[in-house]
Every structure is written in C-alpha cells, then in structure tokens.
Amino acid sequence: MHREFHQQVQTELDAMADKGTLKSFQHLQAPMDAHTRMEGKGDILIMSSNNYLGLASEPSVIEAGKRALDEYGAGTASVRFICGTFEIHRDLEQRLAAFFGTERALSYVACWNANTGLIPTILGPDDVVISDELNHASLIDGIRLASKTPRAIYRHADMEHLAEILKEHSGARRKLVVTDGVFSMEGDLAPLDRLVEVCREHGAISLVDDSHGTGVVGKTGRGVAEHFGVQDQVDIYTSTLGKALGGAAGGFVASSAPVIGLLEQASRPQIFSNALPPTVSASALEALRVLDENPGRVAELQRKVGFCRQLLAERGYEVNDHPSAIIPIMIGETAKAIEASSALLDKGVFVTGFGYPVVPEGTARIRVQVSYAHSEDDFVRFADALDSVMKG
Numbered sequence: 001m002h003r004e005f006h007q008q009v010q011t012e013l014d015a016m017a018d019k020g021t022l023k024s025f026q027h028l029q030a031p032m033d034a035h036t037r038m039e040g041k042g043d044i045l046i047m048s049s050n051n052y053l054g055l056a057s058e059p060s061v062i063e064a065g066k067r068a069l070d071e072y073g074a075g076t077a078s079v080r081f082i083c084g085t086f087e088i089h090r091d092l093e094q095r096l097a098a099f100f101g102t103e104r105a106l107s108y109v110a111c112w113n114a115n116t117g118l119i120p121t122i123l124g125p126d127d128v129v130i131s132d133e134l135n136h137a138s139l140i141d142g143i144r145l146a147s148k149t150p151r152a153i154y155r156h157a158d159m160e161h162l163a164e165i166l167k168e169h170s171g172a173r174r175k176l177v178v179t180d181g182v183f184s185m186e187g188d189l190a191p192l193d194r195l196v197e198v199c200r201e202h203g204a205i206s207l208v209d210d211s212h213g214t215g216v217v218g219k220t221g222r223g224v225a226e227h228f229g230v231q232d233q234v235d236i237y238t239s240t241l242g243k244a245l246g247g248a249a250g251g252f253v254a255s256s257a258p259v260i261g262l263l264e265q266a267s268r269p270q271i272f273s274n275a276l277p278p279t280v281s282a283s284a285l286e287a288l289r290v291l292d293e294n295p296g297r298v299a300e301l302q303r304k305v306g307f308c309r310q311l312l313a314e315r316g317y318e319v320n321d322h323p324s325a326i327i328p329i330m331i332g333e334t335a336k337a338i339e340a341s342s343a344l345l346d347k348g349v350f351v352t353g354f355g356y357p358v359v360p361e362g363t364a365r366i367r368v369q370v371s372y373a374h375s376e377d378d379f380v381r382f383a384d385a386l387d388s389v390m391k392g
C-alpha cells in the first residue's frame with residue numbers, strides 16, 4: 001500500500017472538516033417518502049428529496065419492480081449489443097418517447113451517463129457547443145468529453161449573449177445549445193420559448209436536460225418545454241428516472257430516430273456498459289403510467305409548492321416564485337449552511353445545505369424541495385423548525 005498517498009488524501013478530508021465543509025452521509029431505514037426513518041434519528045421529515053411525485057414509495061411502482069425481478073431476473077449481465085435487451089427496456093423507451101413527443105428514446109443507467117454519453121457522440125471538431133453557465137455538472141462533463149469540439153459559455157439564461165456567441169460561430173457545422181430545463185440550485189426555468197427561437201434563427205440544435213422539470217413543470221408534468229408550449233421544437237431531451245419518475249435510478253435521451261440510432265451504435269456508455277436493471281425499468285414504466293393516468297398529481301404538487309412558498313414568505317424568508325418545486329433559502333457561507341442543515345436534522349427535519357463548490361462561494365443555501373407526498377402540516381412543521389434554527 002502507498003501509505004503516503006492515503007495519508008495525503010486523509011489530510012485533504014481533514015482540511016474540509018476544519019473548514020466545516022465536510023458533507024455527512026445519513027442512512028435511511030425505510031422508503032423515501034414525506035417522512036422516513038433515519039438511523040440514529042428515528043422518524044424524520046424529508047424536505048430535500050427529488051421524490052417530487054411521491055412515487056418512490058408508491059405501492060404499484062414497488063410491485064412492478066418485484067414482478068420484473070421474477071420475470072427477467074437481476075439483469076442481462078452484459079452490455080446491450082452483446083446479449084440483447086429485455087422487452088421491458090423497449091416498453092419503457094417507447095413510453096418515454098410518447099411522453100416527450102419524440103420519435104424514440106434510449107435509457108441509460110443514469111442521466112449522468114445519458115449526458116456524458118450523448119454530447120461527445122454527436123459532436124466533432126467542426127462543431128461548437130454553447131452552454132448556460134449554471135448547467136448541471138453532468139452536462140459540463142459531457143461537454144468536456146467532446147474534447148475536440150470548440151466550446152463557449154453564455155451568461156445564465158441570457159438569450160442575447162447566446163445569440164452573440166452563435167453569430168461568432170456561424171461557420172460551425174453543428175451548433176449545439178445546452179441547457180438545464182430547471183436549474184437545480186436556483187429552481188428557475190430556462191427561457192425555452194426564446195431559446196428555441198434563437199436556435200432557429202441561428203441554425204442551432206437545442207439540448208434540454210429536464211431532470212428537475214420532468215413530472216413537475218407543465219400542465220401534465222412534461223416539463224419546461226410543455227410550460228412554454230415548445231415541446232415539438234426542442235431537438236434533444238435528457239432527463240432522469242431517479243427523481244419524479246420513481247426515484248430508483250436511470251436516465252434517458254429522447255429525440256429523433258436518427259439521433260437515438262446513432263447513440264445505440266456509438267454512445268460509449270451504451271456499448272461498453274450494462275443497461276438499466278429490469279426492476280428499475282419496470283418501476284419507471286409504472287411511474288410513467290401513474291403520471292399519465294393521474295395528471296392531477298402534478299397539479300396537486302404545484303399547489304403544494306405554492307402553499308410552502310407562501311408560508312415561508314409569510315415567515316419572512318425570501319423565496320423565489322419559479323414554477324418548479326425547488327425553493328432555495330440563502331444562507332451565505334458554506335459552513336453556516338451545513339450548520340443550519342445539521343441543526344434542522346436535530347429537530348427531525350432533513351434538508352440539505354449546499355455550499356461551495358456546488359454553488360459559488362458566498363451563496364450557500366439550504367435547498368427546500370416540495371413533494372406531492374407532503375401534507376400542509378409537514379410544511380408548518382418545517383417552517384417552525386426553520387424559525388427556531390434561523391431566528392431562535
């Protein structure tokens with residue numbers, strides 16, 4: 001063993017602990033829901049989960065996974081092109097394509113893989129990729145993997161800046177504009193109505209990662225493009241199955257048949273890594289069915305977000321008014337956000353503090369996320385706990 005190396009790494013961790021920025025990891029002993037059981041803490045209220053539609057503990061979603069385990073076993077034990085894919089993958093992908101209104105969809109074991117497997121596959125040295133400055137890390141890493149493609153960053157949601165950059169790169173073969181649908185740290189929406197227009201004017205292709213918008217935003221939960229009425233104008237969607245759509249894991253690309261066809265042939269996570277476990281595919285498929293058949297669930301989630309936001313505003317907190325389920329409460333210093341989160345946990349409320357480097361220095365926050373599973377009493381309990389930590 002290289003003792004010196006391991007010691008150096010320990011010193012790095014110690015430095016994080018000294019700065020108060022070391023994250024702690026909790027262990028849950030019951031399904032993800034509005035409340036769950038945490039090792040050493042007992043019953044806790046979860047205000048920081050991506051389980052937006054409350055489907056992670058939905059009985060039919062759990063049952064679907066169990067049935068798939070019986071039907072297909074644990075998995076293919078191989079990558080797709082070597083040993084094939086289960087029917088349940090095809091069923092899921094067809095349902096995802098129908099949900100997004102695209103010709104086809106392709107699942108990955110995570111949206112992280114979808115983003116990092118997509119971007120380098122469709123871009124080459126004669127292209128350009130232009131990215132919102134607040135995009136998710138998986139999009140940033142996807143762009144980094146397209147290492148021969150020139151890249152540029154536009155100011156957050158600034159469509160004039162985007163247009164200027166597109167003009168500078170008018171000679172590029174493909175111009176790919178990349179954005180989150182809902183920005184995960186702020187909860188704001190990409191201005192997709194204008195973005196698709198700018199793309200059209202400049203002959204650019206749009207890629208929207210709607211991981212925090214899927215199941216949450218838009219009348220029927222089809223995301224930010226539905227909210228802006230431009231669903232048929234986005235070229236490529238990526239999103240996750242690990243949040244509103246059951247919460248297990250998994251991600252996907254939804255786009256035209258040629259784009260998906262190319263990904264099947266050449267996207268590295270597709271050809272060098274196993275497909276989603278069939279259990280996860282079946283749970284996600286059932287989550288989509290529940291969502292399709294109960295669009296009222298989305299409206300109810302949106303009503304609850306409004307309730308929570310109003311309650312926090314009445315208690316004197318500055319809250320955003322974006323139509324997502326993410327409500328950041330700004331704290332400032334990273335150590336303070338982590339401290340607030342830990343004090344809240346002592347009061348039985350789990351809400352994560354985010355600091356540098358996830359968000360810029362000085363803008364640390366706790367990120368409140370609302371779920372369909374929450375009751376109004378949960379929001380009041382949370383607001384009381386927050387008051388006692390922040391004002392107490």
Ligand SMILES: Cc1ncc(COP(=O)(O)O)c(C=O)c1O
Pocket residue numbers: 109110111112113136138180184209210211212239240241242249250251
């Ligand atoms: C915008 C965005 N894209 C991608 C991901 C990664 O999703 P997954 O957990 O499916 O890899 C996340 C997760 O936090 C996200 O917020």
